[in-house]
Amino acid sequence: MQDRIKRLFHSAASRNGSYSVGAIVLVIAIVIVVNLIAGQLPEKVKRIDISDNRIYEISDKSKKILKKLDTEITFKIFAEKEKTDDRIKTFINKYASLSDKIAVEWIDPVLHPSELSANNVESDTVLISCKDTQKSTTVAFGDIIVSDDSSYYMTGSVSETQFDGEGQFTSAVKYVTDDVARKVYYTTGHGEDTFSSSVSDLLGKNNMEEEELNLIMTGKIPEDCSLLILNGPSSDITEEEKETITSYLASGGKVFLLLGEAREDTPNLDGLMKEYGMEQEKGYIADMQRSYQGNYYYIFPVLDASSGLTEGMSSDMVMLVNAHGMNMSDPVRDTITTTPFMTTSSDGYAVTEDNQKQGTYTLGAVATETVGDEEARFTVISAGTLIDSQVTDAFSTLENLTLFSNAVAANYDDMENVAIEPKSLEVTYNTMQHAGMISIAVIFGIPLVILIYGFLRWLKRRKA
Structure with missing residues (x-):
C-alpha cells in the first residue's frame, strides 16, 4: 500500500497537479499581498474615477486651493454613514485626501440627536468650519446630488440631474478661510x-x-x-x-x-x-x-x-x-x-x-x-x-x-473664481448608429479573431 501511494505521488499526473496547486496558491498569495498594499495607498491614488461624466474628478482649480491651505478645516458629516449614498462618501474621502489640513468626522444623528441642535444643522448635512476664522457653513446632501422634483409629476419618480460635490465643497472651503466680505x-x-x-x-x-x-x-x-x-x-x-x-x-x-x-x-x-x-x-x-x-x-x-x-x-x-x-x-x-x-x-x-x-x-x-x-x-x-x-x-x-x-x-x-459648475448625472448611452471601421473592428473583429484562433488550436490538439 505504501509503495502504491509513493508511486502515485511520483507519477507525471501528480507532479502536474502539484504544480497547478502551487501556482494557484502563489496567485492567491500575490492577490492578498497586492490588496494589502493597495489598502494602504492614499484615497486619491487608489480610487480611479470610472463614473459616467467623471463626477469624482477634481479640477486643478480646487487642487490648487487645497494645496495652499494653511489652516485646519473640519468636515462634520451629520448622517448615518452606512445609509449615505456611496457617491457622496467616495467624493468626500477623495476630496479630503487632497489636503492634510482637512479632518473628516462622521456624527450619527440617530445615536446623537442632540448634536443636530447643538450645531444648528439638519440630518444629511456637512458642516464645514475653520477654527482660526471662526467661520462655518453647511452643505446639504441635496445640494450635492441635485434632483429634478418636477419630474415626479410626469414620471412618478424624482430624477437626479447633477452632481455638485466639488463646486459646493470648494466654495465652502474658500468661504470659511476667507475673511473678506x-x-x-x-x-x-x-x-x-x-x-x-x-x-x-x-x-x-x-x-x-x-x-x-x-x-x-x-x-x-x-x-x-x-x-x-x-x-x-x-x-x-x-x-x-x-x-x-x-x-x-x-x-x-x-x-x-x-x-x-x-x-x-x-x-x-x-x-x-x-x-x-x-x-x-x-x-x-x-x-x-x-x-x-x-x-x-x-x-x-x-x-x-x-x-x-x-x-x-x-x-x-x-x-x-x-x-x-x-x-x-x-x-x-x-x-x-x-x-x-x-x-x-x-x-x-x-x-x-x-x-x-x-x-x-x-x-x-x-x-x-x-x-x-x-x-x-x-x-x-x-x-x-x-x-x-x-x-x-x-x-x-x-x-x-x-x-x-x-x-x-x-x-x-485677492479673489479667484471658485465657481465650479456641477457635473451632469444624465445617462450617456452607447449606440451603433454611426459606428466606424474602428468601432466595428473592436466590437466584432477582435472577438471573431480570438474565436477562430481558439477553434484552430482545439482542432490541432484533437488531431494530435
Whole structure:
C-alpha cells in the first residue's frame, strides 16, 4: 500500500497537479499581498474615477486651493454613514485626501440627536468650519446630488440631474478661510433682466452676497457695494444716476454693464461708456465667419487669452445672441486704459434696417483707472444674453458662465473664481448608429479573431 501511494505521488499526473496547486496558491498569495498594499495607498491614488461624466474628478482649480491651505478645516458629516449614498462618501474621502489640513468626522444623528441642535444643522448635512476664522457653513446632501422634483409629476419618480460635490465643497472651503466680505448690488428700475438661478449660484459659490438697488430711489451707492451690476437695462438711466455711477467709479468703484434690448435711445448710458473709451455702434452685430450653423446673429466671439478672463475655459466656446457692437475711442482722461477682450472676426457686420457696415467690432472691454490705492474697473459686455438661461441652458457645452465668473472675480486682486459648475448625472448611452471601421473592428473583429484562433488550436490538439 505504501509503495502504491509513493508511486502515485511520483507519477507525471501528480507532479502536474502539484504544480497547478502551487501556482494557484502563489496567485492567491500575490492577490492578498497586492490588496494589502493597495489598502494602504492614499484615497486619491487608489480610487480611479470610472463614473459616467467623471463626477469624482477634481479640477486643478480646487487642487490648487487645497494645496495652499494653511489652516485646519473640519468636515462634520451629520448622517448615518452606512445609509449615505456611496457617491457622496467616495467624493468626500477623495476630496479630503487632497489636503492634510482637512479632518473628516462622521456624527450619527440617530445615536446623537442632540448634536443636530447643538450645531444648528439638519440630518444629511456637512458642516464645514475653520477654527482660526471662526467661520462655518453647511452643505446639504441635496445640494450635492441635485434632483429634478418636477419630474415626479410626469414620471412618478424624482430624477437626479447633477452632481455638485466639488463646486459646493470648494466654495465652502474658500468661504470659511476667507475673511473678506463682498456684496454685489444689481440695479432695478430700467427693465433689467433678473439673474438666473445659475448666475446666483455662481455668485454664491464665490461667496458674494447679492442685493437689488434702485438708484432713482436711493440716490447713492451703498458703502458696502463691492460691485455694481447693470444687467441688460432696456431703458436709459437718468442723468442723476449717471453722475452717481461716474462718481462711484471715480472713487475706485467697480461697475459691470451688460447691454440689453433697449427700446429707445440711451444717451446717458452711451455717455457713460464714451467717457471710458467705448462707443456703441448702431444696430445688431452679425458675424459671417463665427456664427452658429448659419445663424449670423448667434456669434462665437474671438476671446483674448492675454486678458486673463479665459482661465479655466477648455474650449473658449462662448455665444452671444443679438449682440451690440462697440468701437474703441479715447477716454476722457489719459489715466484711463480701455482694453477689449472679446471681438468679432473681421467679417463682423453692424446691421440696421437701412445699412450693413462691415468691421471688427468689440463685444467686451474693460476700462481701468488707478485712483489712490484703488483701481476703478468698468466692464462692458455688449449682450445680456451672455448669462441668459435660455442660451446657457440650451447649449450645455458653452462656457458663458465661466467667462462671466472670471470677469466678476477680476475686479478683486485677492479673489479667484471658485465657481465650479456641477457635473451632469444624465445617462450617456452607447449606440451603433454611426459606428466606424474602428468601432466595428473592436466590437466584432477582435472577438471573431480570438474565436477562430481558439477553434484552430482545439482542432490541432484533437488531431494530435
